[in-house]
Amino acid sequence: MTAPLRVVIAEDSAVLRDGLVQLLVDRGFAITGAVGDPESLRRSIERDRPDVAVVDIRMPPTFTDEGLRVAIELRRLHEGLGILLFSQYIETRYAADLLADDAAGIGYLLKDRVADVSDFVEALVRVANGGTALDPEVVTQLLGASRRTDSISVLSAREREVLSLMAEGRSNAAIARALVISDGAVEKHVANIFTKFDLPVSQSDHRRVLAVLRFLDS
Amino acid sequence: MEDNGMQVRSRFREILTAVAGTREDQVRATARTIVREPFAKRTWSELAFLSIGALLAFFGIAFVAVTLSAGMVLAITFFGLGIIALSVRGARGFGGLHRQLARSYLGEEIEEPDEFSPRPGFLGWLQSSLRDRTGWRSMAYVGLKVPLAVLGILVGFAFWWDAFFCLTFPVWGGSGNSPAVYGLPRVIFPNNFFSGLQTGFFYEFGVFLAGVVFFFAAPWAVRAVVYVDRRVLRVLLAPDPVAVRVRSLEQARAQTVDSSAATLRRIERDLHDGTQAQLVALAMRLGMAKEKLAEYETLANHEEPDPDLVRQLDHVRQLVDDAHRGAKETIVELRDLARGIHPPALDTGLEGALATLAARSTIPTELNLSLEGRPTPAIEAIAYFCVAELLANVAQHAHASRASVSCTEHGGWLRLVVRDDGTGGAQLSRLGSSSSGLVGLTDRVHAVDGRLDIASPPRGPTVVTVDLPLHA
Numbered sequence: 001m002t003a004p005l006r007v008v009i010a011e012d013s014a015v016l017r018d019g020l021v022q023l024l025v026d027r028g029f030a031i032t033g034a035v036g037d038p039e040s041l042r043r044s045i046e047r048d049r050p051d052v053a054v055v056d057i058r059m060p061p062t063f064t065d066e067g068l069r070v071a072i073e074l075r076r077l078h079e080g081l082g083i084l085l086f087s088q089y090i091e092t093r094y095a096a097d098l099l100a101d102d103a104a105g106i107g108y109l110l111k112d113r114v115a116d117v118s119d120f121v122e123a124l125v126r127v128a129n130g131g132t133a134l135d136p137e138v139v140t141q142l143l144g145a146s147r148r149t150d151s152i153s154v155l156s157a158r159e160r161e162v163l164s165l166m167a168e169g170r171s172n173a174a175i176a177r178a179l180v181i182s183d184g185a186v187e188k189h190v191a192n193i194f195t196k197f198d199l200p201v202s203q204s205d206h207r208r209v210l211a212v213l214r215f216l217d218s
Numbered sequence: 219m220e221d222n223g224m225q226v227r228s229r230f231r232e233i234l235t236a237v238a239g240t241r242e243d244q245v246r247a248t249a250r251t252i253v254r255e256p257f258a259k260r261t262w263s264e265l266a267f268l269s270i271g272a273l274l275a276f277f278g279i280a281f282v283a284v285t286l287s288a289g290m291v292l293a294i295t296f297f298g299l300g301i302i303a304l305s306v307r308g309a310r311g312f313g314g315l316h317r318q319l320a321r322s323y324l325g326e327e328i329e330e331p332d333e334f335s336p337r338p339g340f341l342g343w344l345q346s347s348l349r350d351r352t353g354w355r356s357m358a359y360v361g362l363k364v365p366l367a368v369l370g371i372l373v374g375f376a377f378w379w380d381a382f383f384c385l386t387f388p389v390w391g392g393s394g395n396s397p398a399v400y401g402l403p404r405v406i407f408p409n410n411f412f413s414g415l416q417t418g419f420f421y422e423f424g425v426f427l428a429g430v431v432f433f434f435a436a437p438w439a440v441r442a443v444v445y446v447d448r449r450v451l452r453v454l455l456a457p458d459p460v461a462v463r464v465r466s467l468e469q470a471r472a473q474t475v476d477s478s479a480a481t482l483r484r485i486e487r488d489l490h491d492g493t494q495a496q497l498v499a500l501a502m503r504l505g506m507a508k509e510k511l512a513e514y515e516t517l518a519n520h521e522e523p524d525p526d527l528v529r530q531l532d533h534v535r536q537l538v539d540d541a542h543r544g545a546k547e548t549i550v551e552l553r554d555l556a557r558g559i560h561p562p563a564l565d566t567g568l569e570g571a572l573a574t575l576a577a578r579s580t581i582p583t584e585l586n587l588s589l590e591g592r593p594t595p596a597i598e599a600i601a602y603f604c605v606a607e608l609l610a611n612v613a614q615h616a617h618a619s620r621a622s623v624s625c626t627e628h629g630g631w632l633r634l635v636v637r638d639d640g641t642g643g644a645q646l647s648r649l650g651s652s653s654s655g656l657v658g659l660t661d662r663v664h665a666v667d668g669r670l671d672i673a674s675p676p677r678g679p680t681v682v683t684v685d686l687p688l689h690a
Contacts, residue, residue, distance in 0.1 A: 013495035019502050026506065063487060064565040088494055088553060091563045092577040093570040111494075112549045115501035115542065117509050145577035147584075 004030040005128045006050040010041040010067065011086065012059045020054065020114070027121050036060070038070040045078060052082035052105075052128035057094065068094050075101075082127040086111055090137040092145055096217070103169070103210040107133035122174070132169030132206045139167040146216040154196050162189040167216075169209050252434050261437040264444045267323035268374050271447070272367035274319065278312040278360035281305075286357075303347035306354060310334065313356025316363065317455045326448060331457040332465060337669075338631045338685055351458045359454040366450065370443045377436035384429025388422040468667075472690040475666060479560075479596035486560040494552055501545035508542050511535045561602055568598050568625065572605055576623055579609045581616075581638070586624040593632055594689045600662050601625065601634055604670075604684050607659050608636040616640025616680060627688070634684040642678030666690045 007029045011017040014036070021034050033044035037060045045053060053074065057067035071083045084107035085098065095108055107127040113135065114120045123133035143152065143164070155163060158179075165175045176186045190208075194201045197215050202208040255261055285305035292298030320326040334353075336346035347353065515531050518524070556562075563571035569587050576583040593601070605623055612621045618640030626633050663670045666687055674680035 013491060013499075015499045016495045016502075019499040023502060023506060058490065058562065062565070064562070088490055088498075089557070089562055089574075091570055091574045093563075093573045096573075111498045112501065112546060114498060115505040115546050115549075117502070117505040141574065141577040144579065144582070145573070147582070149582050 004028050005052060005125065006030045006032050006048065007052050007054060007124070007128075008033040008035070008041065008044050008048065008050040009054045010035050010038070010044075010059065010070075011054070011056040012036040012063075013056075016056075016111070023114070023117060024121075024124075027117070029124075038066050041070060042074070045074060045081065049078075050081070052084060052124060054084045054086055054124070057085055057087040065094065068097060072097065075105075080130070081105065082130065083107065084109065084124055084127045084133065086114075090135055090141060092138075092141045095134070095138045095142065099210070099213055102206075103132040103213065104206045105130045105132075107169075108138055109133060109135045110137055123169075126169060130206065131171075132209045134168045134209070136164065136168060139164050142167065142213060142216050148197075148216055151197055151215075155193065159189050159193055159196075162186060163193055163212065166190060166193070167209060167212050169205060171205050255437040256433055258437070261440065263323045264437075264440050265374065265378075267319060267444060267447075268367070268370040268440065270319055270323070271316065271363065272371060274312065274315055275360070275363040275367040278309075278316075279364050281308055281312070282357055282360050299344060299348065303344050306347050306350055306357060307334070309357035309360050310350065310353040311356075312360050313352070313455050316356075316359060316451060320448070320451055320455070324444065324448065326451070328452065328456050332461060335630065338629055338633065351461055355454045355458055359451060362450055362454070363447075366443070366447050370440075370447070374436070374440035374443050377432055377439040381429050381432035381436050384425050384432055387425040387429065471665070475596045475690040476594060479594075479599050482560045482599070483565075483595065486556050486562060489552065489556045489559070490562065494549065494556065497545060497549050497552065501542065501549060504538060504542040504545055508535070508538050511538060560599065564595070564598050564602055567592060568601060571598075571602050572623065572625060575602070575605055575609060579621065580613045581609070581618055581621045583609060584620070584622040586622070586626075589625065589627050589632075591627075591688070593686070596690050597632065597666065597686050597688060600666065600668070601632060601684070601686055604634055604659055604663065605636060607656055608682050611644075611656065612636070612638045612640065612680075615644065616642075616678070618678075618680075630688055632686045632688055634686070636682045636684075637679060639679050641676075642674045642680050643676045644672055644674035644680050644682075 007024055009017055009020050009024075009031065011020060011034075017034050017036065021031050024031060032048035032050040033040075035041050035044055041053065041055065044050075053071075055067045055071050057065055059066040059070075067085060067087075071085055074081060075083060082105040085094075086109055087094075088111055090108070090110060098106055098108055105127055107123055109120070109123060113123070127133050146152065152160070152163075161179060162175055165178055170178065172183055172186045172190065176183045179186070191201060193212075194208075197212075199211050199215060202211055282305060285301055285308060289298045289300075289302035289305055292301060317328050317330070320328060331352040334346070334350060336343040511531065511534060515528070515535065518528055518531055561571050561574075563574055568589065572585055572587060576585040592598070605625075609621065609623070612618050616638045618638035621636065621638040624633075624635045624637075626635075660670050663684060663686065668684060668686040671683045672680070673683070
């Protein structure tokens, strides 16, 4: 058995923090720290070098976007550290800030998603392994804010579903499972999307997320 | 009778003693004042005030008379209103000069009225100028200053002139070349008095004595005129009592608006830290329970299934499923509710919050934002809810394919423009009946003296413009 993923949790609500610890321990993760503010998070990461950090966006002292700012800073400082941002609200600009450089090892999820335990754990593992996990809400907003309405309207309904799931950072296999179709069908849809968007096909999941996001944002 | 006479005499003596004794100091002080007054700085300051004031009055009335009459003549056209507005603005300037004069020469500390702060745009400027009470009051002073200046010249200057004339009479009197005589000497002395025919020591001495009286009386004459002027300018050039009242009410209102915004923000934060966190933790535990139950169910089905146990397990799973779904739905509802109370993204500025709004809109929406500073939280909240409501209206009623939101700042005002390429024909009254949100919005905009204008010709496009002050 491989070594358990090491996780640090930064969440200022004690109820939620304890809950998360309980859930992740139950699912076989190693918790290196559970803290309530950005400063403690910095120290904890410095000390324990975890694989992934779950970070609440609203934390002391101002309860606005501390988590986002510390996440951007931590990404610069610690290469390979996955960061899963965790919030009650999805803000388009936060997503844009977060994905400005790279989508590798980044997640941005609504706190609600923790209610669907397996999906949440899957997203966390994905982020820890350098993948991407974007909330469906983020994807909806990015699609909504996109000026590429013409390109998007060319897609079939199924292709749009695949696009959304792909933008969330899911692998072909996961998309196939979610839509209950075959892996081959997913591959075909993905290829169609890239052709219609006139983008080079990319193998790695997070690269293609970035390609799609860039395209939507441009 | 005797007694009575005695009493009167002793009473008279008492009075004399009192006057001579206890009032002696006061009499002496008064005499000293009278003697010194013609040489006092204050006297000459007041004279300077009258002189410069008279000059200002001349220019002031000329300006007002020309602009106001030109404005009146052209008032049927738009142009005339502009000239009248200019006249009011100019009068305000003259009022300021007079106030400055009174401060420098009379030491009159008159509070400055509020600065002129027009609404944005030419129409706003016109309206604000024409309604500028300070300007109209200044104009009243500029008008009243004319008789005051005439009075000042007649009384104040006449006294000085008379004093000069009478004191120098012995030098030139009788020589036949009499200087012009105005003012009081004309009234007091007979007409032929200065003709040069009447001479002689007693005449000359009498006139000289009168000159002395005029000399010492002149400062008080000037002071009397200045006193009247002071009373008038204290009333007309001081901040308008109505404006002062309005301002204190505005301040009180701003406090109310700000504190209610702060309260809403606190409620949202309490919800976020308390109820929402609890609910998420609850949903999470229900999620764990649900997945555990699913595992047990699989196990129970694998080995020899006990139908009773399977049924019971299934029932429990149903209950947990429902609870789980309910908890998740409640989280979403609570989030929408909290966002309606105070969108947390506003805490980091309008930009992020509006970006999310534009992105969430079902109609593709372009956002242009250029703000130098940050408005107060209350104004940011109003601006946010304006855009939210207007975009919702676009999505519901406009049949639009595109919308744009712009948010700019100019001259102390925040301007929001929400535009769509829809069918148009939107009216506040019609929108009002279909959306109570917009009516509430108009109320909120008006509550901070903002404005909401809808331009929506049939077949579109619809442009809604909201002007908000940067602070309540």
